């Protein structure tokens with residue numbers, strides 16, 4: 726399941742994150758790549774272990790926690806500290822699948838990547854190219870969202886970023902380990918959650934249909950989740 730989450734950051738939030746990271750230290754994106762990704766990856770990456778990166782990442786983690794749509798869609802157990810990248814002058818990222826296990830450098834924090842996320846931090850009018858193309862069962866999905874919007878997609882998907890031929894594409898990217906490992910099960914829970922919200926809005930929170938469906942949601946979650 727591929728899901729766009731609008732307004733993860735409002736314009737002021739985007740401006741705060743950009744002010745922090747734009748003043749930070751950037752290096753060649755291949756510092757964090759394995760040998761296969763290194764062949765495909767042409768971009769710049771914010772050095773992780775600096776205050777600007779930690780502070781900007783913290784703002785994004787706070788925003789994720791406040792987003793009911795993110796929580797319902799990802800059912801997050803652990804979120805990798807957000808990283809930041811930048812493409813310009815024809816840079817791109819060729820077709821690849823993200824590593825299954827992500828280790829944070831300099832710590833023992835590790836996650837299984839169930840979901841990958843890109844949070845766009847530049848307005849689409851400011852650059853040409855830079856589309857995130859995600860292969861899914863219905864063919865390639867082309868994603869280029871307004872600044873502050875985020876896309877969440879299965880980390881198992883093949884994906885690439887097309888060359889940025891004008892301007893600069895700036896984004897945050899990270900991974901989520903979900904309480905529900907299976908993408909199909911997570912999707913059923915998400916759709917049920919959205920349905921329960923609709924029933925609750927139409928009938929009321931305490932009405933029997935809402936109470937019954939909420940119970941079904943939690944009982945499926947209990948069956949499928951590792952917490």
Ligand SMILES: O=C(O)CCC(=O)C(=O)O
Nearest residue numbers: 810823843857886896898
């Ligand atoms: O820049 C992006 O949107 C995606 C980056 C990416 O695929 C990666 O770093 O693995």
Ligand SMILES: [Fe+2]
Nearest residue numbers: 821822823884
């Ligand atoms: Fe990737």
